[in-house]
Amino acid sequence: xxxxxxxxxxxxxxxxxxxxxxxxxxxxxxxxxxxxxxxxxxxxxxxxxxxxxxxxxxxxxxxxxxxxxxxxxxxxxxxxxxxxxxxxxxxxxxxxxxxxxxxxxxxxxxxx
Amino acid sequence: xxxxxxxxxxxxxxxxxxxxxxxxxxxxxxxxxxxxxxxxxxxxxxxxxxxxxxxxxxxxxxxxxxxxxxxxxxxxxxxxxxxxxxxxxxxxxxxxxxxxxxxxxxxxxxxxxxx
Numbered sequence: 346x347x348x349x350x351x352x353x354x355x356x357x358x359x360x361x362x363x364x365x366x367x368x369x370x371x372x373x374x375x376x377x378x379x380x381x382x383x384x385x386x387x388x389x390x391x392x393x394x395x396x397x398x399x400x401x402x403x404x405x406x407x408x409x410x411x412x413x414x415x416x417x418x419x420x421x422x423x424x425x426x427x428x429x430x431x432x433x434x435x436x437x438x439x440x441x442x443x444x445x446x447x448x449x450x451x452x453x454x455x456x457x
Numbered sequence: 458x459x460x461x462x463x464x465x466x467x468x469x470x471x472x473x474x475x476x477x478x479x480x481x482x483x484x485x486x487x488x489x490x491x492x493x494x495x496x497x498x499x500x501x502x503x504x505x506x507x508x509x510x511x512x513x514x515x516x517x518x519x520x521x522x523x524x525x526x527x528x529x530x531x532x533x534x535x536x537x538x539x540x541x542x543x544x545x546x547x548x549x550x551x552x553x554x555x556x557x558x559x560x561x562x563x564x565x566x567x568x569x570x571x572x
Binding site: 390436 | 461488490497498499500501502505513516550552561562565566
């Protein structure tokens with residue numbers, strides 16, 4: 346069955362450092378992969394989409410890589426800030442082509 | 458502009474009660490999704506509407522779950538005879554149109570607790 350795995354343990358880093366979150370998947374051949382941010386008591390918010398033919402994508406302090414051979418995406422936040430503290434979710438489309446399958450998410454805590 | 462809104466934000470139900478959860482999508486959005494998110498898990502797909510048509514209900518966990526979107530805008534997710542395992546956050550998302558790479562905009566969710 347299709348699986349998406351994200352670091353289950355919370356990631357604690359110091360302000361100013363780079364946070365790196367991992368998303369691994371199995372039994373998928375996704376055309377694209379998405380990253381979302383979720384704050385407590387709120388719905389997920391879309392951050393970035395990367396296509397299978399793109400190795401890397403950047404948006405401000407965010408960088409996503411996509412390695413279809415390793416079946417892995419890495420999500421980086423550079424110059425991290427306490428306001429970046431949240432849960433980050435990786436998502437792939439289901440076979441339907443419209444609904445999303447999400448990983449469990451990785452909780453990030455950035456301390457001053 | 459206004460985002461996706463959901464009501465109620467919190468609902469406590471006794472086991473066996475019926476509940477109705479409402480979703481107001483972004484105006485003009487064709488696609489509407491319902492997801493269920495258990496504590497510490499990612500959202501899981503329940504059902505999908507394109508306008509008023511329910512095109513996919515493969516994720517609904519049992520026939521106690523029913524969703525509708527009669528006029529292609531507001532949607533209601535109804536759970537009959539609630540069970541404790543139904544306790545979760547129910548998220549609604551809408552998208553401008555159908556198709557891959559279409560960004561989904563999520564509401565804040567309804568947190569359902571079944572006692």
